[in-house]
Amino acid sequence: MYLIEPKRNGQWVYDPGVSMAIQDYVKDHIFLDDDVMFPYMMDPVVQIGKYQNAYEEVNQPYMDDHGIKIVRRVTGGGAVYLDDRNMSFCFLIDVNQSNDIFGNYKRLYEPVIEALKKLGVDENLLEQKGRNDLVLDGKKISGAAMTVEKGRVYAGYSLLTDPNYEAMVSALNPNMKKLESHAIQSVRSRVGSIRPYLAPEYQNMTVWEFTDYMLCELLGIDDVSEAKRYELTKEDWANIDQLTAEKYHNWDWNYGRFQQFEYKMTERFPVGTITVGLVVKQGKIADVQITGDFFGKKDTKEIEAALKGVRLRKADVLEALQPFDLSDYFGNISTEEFVSFLMSEKVPTT
Template identity: 40%
Template sequence: MREGKEVRDARYNYAISSYLINESPVDEPIMRFYINQPAVIIGKNQNAFAEVDSNYLDAKDIQLVRRSSGGGAVYHDEGTLIYGFNGPADNGSYQDFSRFTQPIIQALKKLGVTKATFGGRNDLLIGEKKFSGTSMLVTDRKVIVGGTLLLDVDYDTLEKVLTPNKKKLVAKGVKSVKSRVTALRPHLAAEFRDISIEDFRQLLIQEVFQVQNISDIPSYSFSNEQWARIDEIVKEKFGNWEWNFGHSGKMNYQRDHRFPFGTMEFQLAVNKGVIENCMIYGDFFASGNVTEIEQALIGTTLSKEAIVAALESFDLANYFGPVSVDEIASVILS
């Protein structure tokens, strides 16, 4: 809440998350449940122009915001409840999504969604259909986990706004984004089927925290000075075109591959067999800065020997997931 009004601007909600993980003096774990106005949220390493129909975004006044963590693109609207956990990091935090999603699953089961399960890399499912995706960012001090809960789904907009890599859909055995997702509302117990998104949020919070009244849960509010800093973060990052769209360049060579840990895409500017520029995209979750890999490939020839020599000193799992330098070379040269 800011001045008594709920914040539903996606740029601000991601700036709040950034502030909590990077600058907040509060050490206790904090959990947030919020709702965004229509917005597409893309992962840190994704190519905005490849993941969404930007013309459709403009025509429908839908925001695009790049988050600081990895993962894929998701569509938020006012039928989507977003949850976020901020807390101290530990050695077991990185990519252990089930650890953070189990309380959500248990709360949903109390509301009648008895078939909710954790599955895949980072999804919550009913059968084979997804109602929630999860992302994670781990720093030296803190972990932030964010996820969506689709109470209702605008299937038409979802299908039009997201344009994922076809290999991702094939790997999941589906023909389209629309065929892979489901709303939660039809799966709720009968007495909850007509509730608003705000009432759904309240019930879920009560179940997660095991309280009768939300007022029993300690809450935290920002000061005017903290809101001023959040305004700056929006201006510097989440409301900045360069951050949200500007991770691209003029390329003439593209290769991609779907691994179990996510899609990797290499876009290269190649001149006379030499890599002059490199951009790496994907929905993988990486703690390392992939810019370091991009820079290492610049100046190498488009040959397996040169690519292996450029990358063999890197711990590639830290940047992408369990992948070998030979596998990366094979993708680039495929």
């Protein structure tokens, strides 16, 4: 099995979009004489499944405040919070040599279970459970996803050694007042950590030491220097950069891919109650209706018209409303207040 590390000029790449683009590019364009493994560690990010609606899965205001990005992967499954405290692993496995690994998450996790046992983890507490989870003492320490493309199983999983529980819970806690759609919603499981279950002599392993150990176990080698590697070329990197820009750093892929959903917000302001209903298509406001018991001098249909076709993103909405004095439409309310309400942020007190 080949090892492809997300390194550029000898430096580890933490950008979530670049990491995903590396895997995506290799999956579609690089075919070697053996299977492939990618370890990857990212800057804080919420990675959502191919078929999920980003607005249902994340707490965008929290993510904005804490510099957490979002990236959509090409496999299904649910949303997961990843960061630079935990390592993840992906694989490209020849379908003809895989012994029916596709959809067999128990088999996918077998090498992980064996490796953790050698670190002192009680095998009686480890179990592949549910559709695609690995649990330790009843708590989830890994979630896996896979698909098949161009004759290879593309599979991956994270391994939680030092999870940031506060960020994980907060980032994966969407705060829209009301959402209705047919998207697959993440099942939020109880999450655990591998570290407390390691033998005493391994308790102080760094994430990099744990990674090197797992690489050796998964590749069947004694030292990571023995790994059979494929080094990405300048041409590879040029294509990866293009894919990153066009796809994984593209708002339309990460947010706008979901076809349509609706939501409604109602808030009591000093000027009265305002209710806004939105229909969102491809991440853009397709229809909007504003109602309430407020008093205004101008017709809110002008605001509705200004919002149609605008991306459901705070900066875009603020820009669309910049020409308007909202006090003419609602009374004493600022544009910032209205947009915070529209984005289901905490509404500033007046």
